[in-house]
Amino acid sequence: MIHLLLTAVMAGASAGCAMNPVSGTPDLVFMSESSEVNIGSTNDAKIREKYGVYDNPELQAYVQQIGQKLAEQSHRKNLGYHFTVLDSPEVNAFALPGGYIYITRGIMAYINSEAELAAVLGHEIGHVTARHGVRQHSAATATGMVGAIIGVATGVRVSQDLFNVLGNAMLSGYGREHELESDRLGAEYMARAGYDPQAVIKVIGILKNQEEYEKKTAAAENREARIYHGVFASHPSADKRLQEVVGEADRYKTLSAPYVGRENYLKQIENLSFGTVKKAGVLVGNRYYLPESDLSFDFPKGWSVQPALTSLTTVSMASNDQQARLQLDIHDLDKDVTPDEFLKRHMQLNDLPKGESVKGLSQPSFTTILPMASGFSANETRVTVMHYNNKRLLLQGTAKTPGAFATADRVFLALAGKLRPLKAEEKTAVERRGQGQRLRVIRAVSGDSFATLAKKSTLEKYSEETLRLINDKFPDGEPQAGESIKIIE
Ligand SMILES: [Zn+2]
Structure with missing residues (x-):
């Protein structure tokens, strides 16, 4: 099913050959359990900041309780598990190493029973117990993906895919074999906890329908689709291997009449936020509004928002011909650090190419072109850092070819020069619209x-x-x- 792996720092990775908790055989994983937990907890803070935690303590407690019930039946019951509902309209769930598991309010709207919720959570627990994230961690290190999620670019090579890191990780997931293993483990934990493992098939079917429909509408609207990563090509009703691994879990059943909990689940999600809310920003006509940051800008003509990569702190945009991309990141400002000094530290560069300030802005700013080749960009990235009230804005623009870059660079500079606060009437209108x-x-x-x-x-x-x-x-x-x-x- 699902997967968005957010890897991060090599937090004191210690080399060694540990036993795999699921198979009981030696695992060539160069990381101790405490390092795993360390990676999880370090990145937990970043995830919470990026997506926001859904503000409903009862719902959080409910998800934690169901997750805990499953975790107690797992191969690593002694790990401390943390289940968090994120305030995101994306349809997703994912796990960090060490027992940090996330589910979006977006996916919760599609789930119809406690058993289906358990299927999603059980699957994520499976990724943790089988240490898929840890294994992926080494692969991510090798491909230079590490660090990008926490915004630490270690020079030109790592920052090459600043735009794509999150998206790629989401889309690539763990691959078919790891997904099936998690489905198998999740089904086992469900059966042991008193749920019917068939809910795995049921919920994947619902998400498959969502995926197919979403892909169709996204294509029609020329935007990126919001889909659940790791739902595989065939429909679950025709997926023999999935049916097999779920069917095997029947032998762990503890109840002859497993618990479904449809009405109970529906009671829990009564009044759940649905769709995009104001915090993530709103596009009205050709202006983009970010009421939380009191910021609005002219949205480039012929460009679209990339919802899958847009969050509380990031607005990701792409030209409709897919030749150019632009990302705006908003952070709290440390006034002692000048824009160019920040850029040096952020990119870990000793020197910067010559730059200038952004025309038309009264606050400190710095803009330059960095020579950065990547899978997406030709060889240049326009980087602009601006102080804006108490925020620091970082704009990064790239394009596929030098020709496309020349055209897009005018868009990058124009956007930077036309930032402004929201007018009072805009604020009211956007907030009303954004109540969701x-x-x-x-x-x-x-x-x-x-x-x-x-x-x-x-x-x-x-x-x-x-x-x-x-x-x-x-x-x-x-x-x-x-x-x-x-x-x-
Ligand atoms: Zn998965």
Whole structure:
């Protein structure tokens, strides 16, 4: 199923040959358990800052409780597990080494029972117990991905994929074999904890439908799709190997009538935020608004926001012809550090090419072109650092070819020069718009259909299809009288 691996620093990795907790055979993993936990906890802070923690203590406690129940049945029950619901509309879940597991509110809207939630969490626990992240860690080190997630560029070579690191890790996941192993382990932990392992197949089916529909609409809108990484090519109903590994878990069942917990789960997600909220920024017409940072800018014509790479602190943009990319990162400002000094430290460079300040800005700024080759860019990156109220803004722009760079560079500079705070009326409008939609659970009555529910919904587009997808009724199911149905208000 899922995977976004966020690797990071080589936190005191100690060489050694440890026993694999799952197989019990020696594992050529050069890392101790305490180093694993160290990587997890160091990056936990970054993840929380980047995505934001969903503000609902009851829901957090519920997810922690279900996760803990599964972890106690796992091959590494002594590890301290931390389950966190992130305030992100992305449909995702992932694990860091050492027992740090995340699930987005975005994916929670698509889940329909406690057993399905357990399937997602159990799968992530499987990645932790089988130490997939640790194994991937070495691969990531080799390819220079390490460090980018925490924004530490160790010179030209590592910063080559500043834009793509997160995206690539999300899309590549752990690969088919590790995903299947996690599905198998997750199913086992579920069975031992009293859930029906078949919920694994069920939830992957729901997410597969979401993926197919999302890919279609994203292509039509010329934007990146928000999908669950690691849902494999075939539909789970036709995926023999997945069915096999889940079927094997039946022998661990402790209950003849396993717990499903549909109504209980739906009660827990009543009033859940749905879709994008103001914090992540809003594009209205040709202006992009970031109310949290009191910042707005002219959005480049012929460009789109990349939702999968945009977060509380990052706005990621790409030209519609996919020839150029631009990323804006917003951080708290340490005023003692000048823009050029910051850039040197951030990129770990001894010297910077000659630069200048951004025209039209009254606050300190520095912009230059760094010679950086990468998988994406030709060989240049426009880097701009600006002080903006109490924030430091870092803009990085690249393009595929020198010709595309020359064109895009005008866009990079124009955007930097036209930043401004929000006007009072804009603030009100954006905040109202950004309060976001909420998920509610109703009892369907005779005559209800997704068409009629869609008409009453605040969803702006694809409302009927979205309601079917989140209710596991895609493509043509209808609500049955008396059934609990999720709607979006
Ligand atoms: Zn996975």
